[in-house]
Amino acid sequence: MAFTYGAYTACLQDRTLEEALEVLAGVGLRGAEVNTGGFIPSPHAPVDLLLASERARREYRAVFAAADMQLTGLTVSGNPLSPLPTEGIGHAEDLRRTIELAGALEVPEVVAMSGTPGTDPGAGYPAWIVNPWNGIDLEILEYQWSVAVPFWKRMDALARERDVKIAFELHPRNLVFSPPTFEQFLERVEPTNIGVNLDPSHLFWQQMEPLECIERLAEHILHVHAKDTAVLPGAGTRGVLDTAFDPVPEDPAERTPTGIGHWCSSWPADPAWRFVALGEGHDVDYWTRFLGALAAVDPDLTINIEHEDAAFDRIEGIERGARTLLEAAARSGA
Template sequence: MAFTYGAYTACLQDRSLSEALDVLAGASLKGAELNTGGFIPSPHAHVDALLASEKERGELRALFADKGMELTGLTVSGNPLSPLPTEGLPHAHDLRRTIELAGSLGVRDVVAMSGTPGTDPGARYPAWIVNPWNGIDLEILEHQWSVAVPFWKEIDALARERDVQLAFEMHPRNLVFSPLTFEQFLDRVEPTNIGVNLDPSHLFWQQMEPIDCIERLGAHITHVHAKDTAVLPGAAVRGVLDTAFDPVPEDPAQRTPTGIGHYCSTWPEDPAWRFVALGEGHDVDYWTRFLTALAAVSPDLSVNIEHEDAAFGKVEGLERGARTLLAAAEAAGV
């Protein structure tokens, strides 16, 4: 058993899948993770066609074989618990179809998010409770768990039936965003086929130490995103939970999409943090220790670069990240 190093192809969605795989192979990567719904498009995996046709699935497998690459995961990150009609039901539908597709393709890993319900049965928008020191916030959380638990019990059963392993991104603005909230999920849902996608960038952002999180989560880690975060000087006065952003630009040409119909707010000029290319926030020595810690708890993982650093081009950022990741892998001997 060994790690498979690859990349999530969402940043290359302007290229065909064949072209995207060539980019990854050119960076000496061996695996690829494809998006299949949720917040962002899925140009590299035509889910309807793949579900309907063994011929389509065979052609996808053949393409990966021809390129000497491995399909190491499907990603359907969204908010399946959202009260918004444009999010909750469509994202839950995407999640179920992705699990079915993964089972049909023989792909083990499906990356998802735990989701965020509203504050009460009549809520119009999802609401993330950050720190429930105020007692009423605990009441909101209890309502949110009452929505989440039966949904994820059903999804866990579907994943078990299809022999698929779900992996939650511990992402802010979700019920599960830390090791402790994942442990709450374990206690309430008692899943057999839902673990963690260890994405250190979301942990750095929250001022956690990913290596400590790896040791805490242990074998619950079933998938990994290799992604970096830089905490910047602005954090000294803004903090990492800063809400002082400006609205989405009115000019569509200046907008940064974060999903289908979703756009990034305008960031401050001196932000507290930002996602950066792998190696721009933490050096090879850090990533060597990170991979060593992972190997100690889960010796058979897919580790996929997720490139979201606007300071570098799509290919340039992937290549920089691959150099850092593969140098760390060599140093760690994994």
């Protein structure tokens, strides 16, 4: 057994699937993870057609075979628990359809987010409760769990029926965003087919140590995103929970999309942290230890680069990430 090294193709959505796979193969990668809904479009997976037609599914799998690439995951990053009418219901449906499609395509893993409900039944927006030392915040969390538990029990049952595993990205602004909150999820939901997508960038951001998280999460790690974060000097006075951002730029040309109809706020001049290309925040030695820690847990994981560093264009970012990842792989023997 050995790791499969690939990339998430969302950053190449301006290219056809065939062109995206050619880019990944050209930098030495052998796996591809494609988006199927949620916050991000699905240009590399015609979900309706693939669900409706076995012939379309055969032809789709043939595209990967012709490129000597593996389809290693479907991603549906969204907020299926959101009270917003533009998010919750649609994202939940995207998740259901993605689980169905993963089963039909025999793709083992669906990468998703746990979601964030509102504060109460009448809430209009999702609310992320970060540090509930204030007692009323615990009451909000209990309400949010009361929304999440039955939903994820249903999704777990569907995944079990389709022989698919759901891998939660431990992303801030979600109910499940850390090892302890995932352990709460395990206790409350008792899932059979839900685990973790280990994305170290979100752990670095929160000042966690991914190597310790790997040891704690262990057999619950089902999938991995190779993505880096740099914690910057601004953290000294801003902290990593900084809220001092400016509005989305008025000029559409200056906006950074975060999903369909969503854009990133304007970053401060001296931010506390930034997502960076793999290797720009932590060196090859770190990623060598990272892969070694994962191999001790499961030597047969998929490791996919996720490029979100605006300092590099899409191709350069993937190239840099692949060089770092594959050098670490060679050193670690994983």
